[in-house]
Structure formats: C-alpha cells, structure tokens
Amino acid sequence: MNPDHSSRSYLLAGASALTKPSDVFQINANFETFAHNLKLRTIEWRVLFAIDGYRTVREICNQLYLDEGQAREIFGKLALLNLIQEEEISLSDFLQRSPTGRVGDVPGGPALPAPAPLPQLTSGRPAASAASILMVSDAPAPASVPEEEVSRPVHPEAVPPMVASAPEPVAAVLSGAPLAPATPVAEAALGAESAPAPAEVATSAPVFTALVPLVASVPSAPLEAPETAADSAVPSARAPELATASAEPEVTAAPGSPRTSPKPAAPAAVTEVSVVAFVAEAVPTAPPPHPEPEPVALLPVALISEPNPAPAAETTIAAAAEATPAPAAEPAPTLAADLAPTPEPSTPAPAPDVAQPAAPVASARVSAPEPVVSAPVAPAVPPRRVEPLGFEFQTLGPSAASITPSVRPVERTPLPPRPPATPRLALPPAPRPSWLEPRELREVPRPVAPMSFLPVVTPIAPPPLPPVALVVAPVVAPVVAPVVAPVVAPVVPAAFVAPVVPLEPVASAALAAIAPVPPRETPPLEYVPRQPVSTDNPPAAAASVASVKTSPIPILPIPPAPPVTFAPPSPAVPPARSTPSESLRPAPARSIFGEPGTPLPPPAPIIIPTVPLAPIIERRTDPDAAPKLPAPMTTFVTGARLPGLPLIPPPVRPVEPLALPVSPPAPEPAAAGSPPAMPLMRPLTRITAPAPVVIAPVAPLTFHSAAPAPAPASTPAPSALAPLPAPVAEAPTPAATPPPPLPEFRLGAVIDFIMKQSGGGTLGQLATYRILLQVPPELLREAGIRSLEFDGSSDIAIKNVELQRALTAAVEKVLEVTVPPGAFLR
C-alpha cells in the first residue's frame, strides 16, 4: 500500500498541497479491506481515526496538535493512499455524523472561554426522559438565555436550508454539531446541564460512531493498546456500514461536561450497532505539552449486533446521565469514568501513572450505574453475536505492558444463584417383607389323630406324602409296630401300621370315595387349515387329512391298576383326603412286607369311556342329518360301572314291520366285504313312509275231481318208505305253469327312471348323484352297493325296504315327480 518513495514525494506534495483546512474527510468505505495491511505512523493512525467525516482538517489538527505542515503531509498521505476522501454527503448522513458532544468533547481542545448561557430547548417531558432528544420542542427559551447567544452566526456550510427556516431552537437542533456552539443538541436536550464550549470546538467533537472511536490525543506519547483475542480478529466488514447505519453515535465525554445522549436522526428502525471498546488509561511516555486530561484510548474491540433497542433505553441513558453527573473538578472525565462499571459514578479517575484495567465501553445506550458495560440488556435479549471490529492497535511504547485491559466483550447475564439443594428427607427404611427374610425351616407338626395301638410317625417334610400302611396282622400289630415304626419312619414318613381286617367294607368305602366321572364334553369341532401331507408317514398324513373336517378328541390314558392293599377304616386312622382331582387316582397304598395279608378282591371296576381314533366327520350345513360315518364308541370295561355313568345301550336296530312278499326272498348276494357295523348311538333317520306292500299274484289251486282226496296245499315230503301212489290214468291233470318271477326293486330301474326324467347324459348322471346324496349311505352300503356305474352294470336288486323307500323318496324330492307304483320293479 505504501507508494514508492521515488514518486511518493511528488504525489505527497501534491496531495498535501491540495489539502485545505476546511476540508472534511471521511474514511474510505473500503478501508477495512486493506486496514490490516496498512503501515502507518502513529500520528497518522491517530489522524485517521480522528477523521469522522464531520470535522474539518483544522479541527482535527487542533485536536491532535498538529501544525499545518504535519497536517498537510498526513492528510495528503492518507488521501494518496486512498484511505480518506472527501465527498459530498446527504443530509441524513450529515446528521448521523453530527457531533453529539459539546465543545469540550475533544480532549485537548483549545481552552476557550465559556460561552454565555445558550438558549435552552426545553422538552415537554421531565428531565429524566428528556434524553429522548427527538422530543425537542420549540418552546420559548428561558428568559435567562441571552438573546445574543441565540443569534450567534452559525456555520454557513452546515446550515441546511430546511433548518434555516425553522425556528431558531429547532433549527439549532436540526442543524447538528456544525452549528454554532449555541445549539448543541445534547445540551438542549439535557436542559440545564450545559457546559461552556467554544464555538470552534463545538463542532469538532463528535465521535465517528463506532468505527472511529475516540482516540485520546497523546501526540508524543503513543498510546499502547493490547491486542486481545477480539482485537486480533479479522477486520469487520461492518465498519463502513457502521458509519452510516449507526443512528446513535457514541457517548462522548468532555471534561467537565455531563454526558450527552446522541440524537438519532435516522429512522427509528435502524439497527443499533454497539461497540464494545476498551478504555485504557495509559501513562504517556512524555508529558503532554499542555496540562490536559488523562489520555484515554478507546479501542474498538467488537461489534455486537443486537435488535433495535427499545426507546426506554434512551431514557435509561438520560437517567444515567442524571444520576452520574460528572463533577466539574473531575480531572479526567473520560469514557471510562462515564461508563465505568463501578456503581459509584463519582469515583475519581485513577492516577495517570497507574495502569488500570479499563472498563469496557459499550454503546451509548449503556447506563452508567450498571456494573457491566454493555448494550441495553433486556432480560430476554437473545445471545448476541460478537463480531470483531477489525481494529488492531499496535503496541505503542514501552508502557504497553502497563496496560491491562479488562476484556469483557459480551455481557452475560449472570444466572440466578442456584438454590441450595433441598435436603432429602431421610425416609425410614421400608420394612423388609417377610417373604424376603430367610426362612427358617421349622418342623411343623401335623395334627395326627391318636391311634389306639400304634404310634403315628410324624411326617418330617411339609409336603404331604401318601400314607403308607404297614399292614400287619391284628395280633402282631402291637408287637411289630414299635419295632417297625422307627425303622420305617426315615424312609416312609407317612407310614403307619394298621391291622388287617376284612376287606369288604374297605373296598366299599374306597369305591364310595371315588367320585363319579363327570361326563366329558366333546370339544367343538373346528376347521383346521390343511397343509400338504406326505404319505411317507401314513399315520401323520391320515391325521392331517382327517383334520380337514374333523377334530381329534383326546383320549384319556387308562392307568394301570396298581396293587391295592386296603386297610380297615379305623377311628384312629386319619380319614383319607379325597379331592376331586384325586378321586380317580387309586390310593397308593403299599405293603412293605411284600405280600398282602389277605387275598385282595379284584380291582375296582372302572369304566373309562374313550372315543374312537377315527375322526368324526362333522356336518356343518345340515346338523340334523346323520353323519356319514359311524362314530363307534369304544369302551374299556375293567369291571363294574361307576355310578353316574350312563349306560351304553346295546346296538339295537329298530324293528320295522316288513311287508314280506309271498315269494320267498331271494338270498342276498354275498358281499365281498361285510358292511360295517351300524353306529351304536346313531338313530336311523330319513325313515319315510312304509313302502307299499307288493303282493305277488298267487296262482289258483286246481283240484282234480278224480282225486279221491283233495291234495293238500303243501304236499308233505314223500317218505322214502311209503309206497308211491298209483297214477290216475283216466283223469290226467294238465301241467301246472310255473309262476312268473315276482318283480324286484332294481337299482337299474331307479337309474333309468332318473335318466329318463332328467334328460340323460351328464345331467342325468348328476341328477342320480344328487338323488343318491339324499339316501343314507349306510343303507347303500348295507345293500352291498359300493359304487354305481352308469353303464348298466350296477343293476342290483334292492331288498331292503328301507332303502327302497329312501330311494323313492329321494327321487321324488330331487326330481320333484311322483314315482308311480312299481316304477322301480322289474
């Protein structure tokens, strides 16, 4: 950035020549882009930061105590480096850059005599809220204000036309700092807090918002500023924006003057940009040429963007300004003093030679009494983003080590102290449940009925064991018992010795103790989804296939009859417990002697009905219809029947009156396989009306007149010993015609009838199928009908009248015709 030395002199000379004392420079908008690469002298940096776009070169020179030559050189160099430039600005920009301070804002300004009291711009509100300088009113000035002070000429360049026409107080307010010192806005806003300010200085003490903070004027003593983490951050690109967007200039302080509140001329919606800076109080290496206040360096550290503050913040400022009036005798009313976090604003500034940690300076909205300097902190302000401002201050002089800034860039709202933990109530230990306590194995004596002749072995273990009877003869029982009992007790706890008595009453009691077996209910048949079944395992396949329509019924296992030894019931013997669940269980009496005393009767007969293994086909659609397959009930009879169990009637088939034909019935064909037995419990259904009796015509008997005696109807068998009668020659009898065969009920006739009625063919065959579906299959099987072919080979005679009736009824029902008599006879 530094120009070449050869051409530098000429350019610098030219630039310096062009610099006029009345010029107003401002920092280039692109300053931040190359700020870090700049190499400037200290005085040049000071000049650079003194440029605020508002003050003239002369004012800056006066502030920095520069002579004309230095000023021309520095300004020319800065202009040559394109760091500063002079440009025309708008009114709003001008107003934004308007000085907020008063005459004495610039430290080290020329000590001018205090001006006369200025006309006061009174506010409609009390002084506490008068900080909102937007509420400037044009009330008439107090009478104490000299008229000549009000009418002082203002800067001709700074008076906007629009302001010129306004009333003087208002015009003075709106004209801003460049006006005559008689119209400092802050002073008018603050009313009585006026301070003398020379006209020349009044317009030279603004703070270039946040970008160019106040730099103490230490001409010969370079101010040393530390580099903090925030300082060394990258330069912020917001600096130019800050100059224009910040509607609220920095609080400036002047010696002996109260703090002033900035006058935001910009719209209220401007985002406030606060600057957290450090105020370091450094000791100049050389005494200043003038007795001047303590040098203060305001080091911008970071920008804190925050929402637009509430208007009340300004009130806070005003209140703070009132609460912390800077005493006139205060030697160094610096920013640090104004915005010191110390709660007591009247604390005098420290000695110049004492390095003191500077208090961070925040924006203008910081109220002084607040211990922490920051922007107006609302209770619910979200965390703010800290952006580095991008200013680096080089270490200036050997006193750098003495500067100990207090880095507090961001205020953090302290969390409320955590309340002390409430001590928990010490609950008494819960009583331990009894079931958790270790159990004590106690021997619980069982109540045992006293026995008359034998001691009872007390069971040791709680679980009851079946009693064991030590069966002995009654005679030897008193002798054997004392000897056997101690021996048997460890082995069979529940043993006792009982004399043997006749068993009849015992058996009766045992049988009576057995509860009758309740009739079991057949579980409902359910449909079971079928799966492919392999025939590799025929039983499993059969069971799976049978599950299509059936449901297997569990079969109760038949326990083998154990050897039972009965003991006589004795009043000394405890009654046997009989529970319903154990009713079927035989008493596990054992004989330790290996042989019973007396021969036992046969075991008690128990009938346990079971169901057949074959599944039962369920008829779901026609529950009234008889099942297709019989369901024989197999019984395992081991003896007498239990009471309560229904007896199974013997398979008795209903005897029906049969109309026997006159002719002897033809012998039934021998079936290849005998038909299965009829179901025992299955009633015969579908018994229709009795079949018509077919009486075959009987041939009339003929009698021969020549016969000596009428021949008996039934000729007795000729005896082999009796002589044969002699034939009658004169009266030969005609030969008797053989009787025609009686017509039979033929199955072929039925099929033919069906085929004829249904049209034959497939329909006739299906009609036959439908008709035969109506006939009980048992009858068909009894008749030896295993299959039926439609080719005429199944023409058999049906002898069973019931089957005949069933066939006739089925035909009439399915075909809805009336079968004429003899239609199925052939």
Added chain:
Amino acid sequence: MTEIELKVFLDVTRNFFEKLGSAPVSLGAPSLRFDAPPLHDFTGLIELGGSTAGFVCITMPRAMLSALLLAVGERASGDVALADMVGEVANIVASNARAALGTSIEISHPTAIMGSKNGPMLPAPTFITPVFWNEHVGHLILALESA
C-alpha cells in the same frame, strides 16, 4: 345345487385342460362311489362352502402332473412342484366354478395331498369323473354333502 351347476365343475375342468392345448382332453363315464374314492399320487383338495358344502378334488398321477408342468413351461418335476401344480389345478377349477356359480359358493385354499393311500374323509357318495389327457388319466371328484 342343481345338475347344471354341478356340471360347471366338469366343464371347467375340461376347459382347463383344453386351454393347455398340448393334448386333447376328454371326460370319461362318471361313476358314483359310496366308499373312499381311489386317489392318485397327488390330489388337490378344495373345500366348498356356502349353499353347497363339500369338496372338489382333482387327483392325478405323477406322470400326468409332470406332463402338465411341461405343458405350462415348468421344468421342475419334484414333489413340491407337482404338489403345487395339482393344487393350482384344483384352485383354477374351483375358482372358475365360483365365477360361474356366483358368490353363493365359497371356496377354500387348495390343499395338496401327496400319496394315494391315505385320502381325505370325503362324504359319500362321490361323483368321480375320469379325465383323459395326454394319455394320462386323472379324476375329478365331487364330494358334496348335499346338493
């Protein structure tokens, strides 16, 4: 279920084999059996419900099913494939019959039965119709409880 409705099963079975196109099909003379019908190697069983309850079975020998698999483009000839095929045939027959008979008839999923020794307990009598196809003989069995 009338004769005409029962005939639907026969027609559907014939149509199925006719649609294969590989060989002519014919239905032989039916017969009624009052005992357990004979079964072939594989049997597809479908239960009918609704107004007409019963079973529809198609039983075919292994060779016939293998020929069927080849006819439909299947290369597999294992038992699983054959069982699937016979079940598929039964399903097609029953489904088409249902389509012809309407919603009054309910059809279950087909069940394939492998083996001829242990057949299902079918209600008697059964209407057995031989199916001649591609030099093989299968049987269509109608085992209805009532019709």
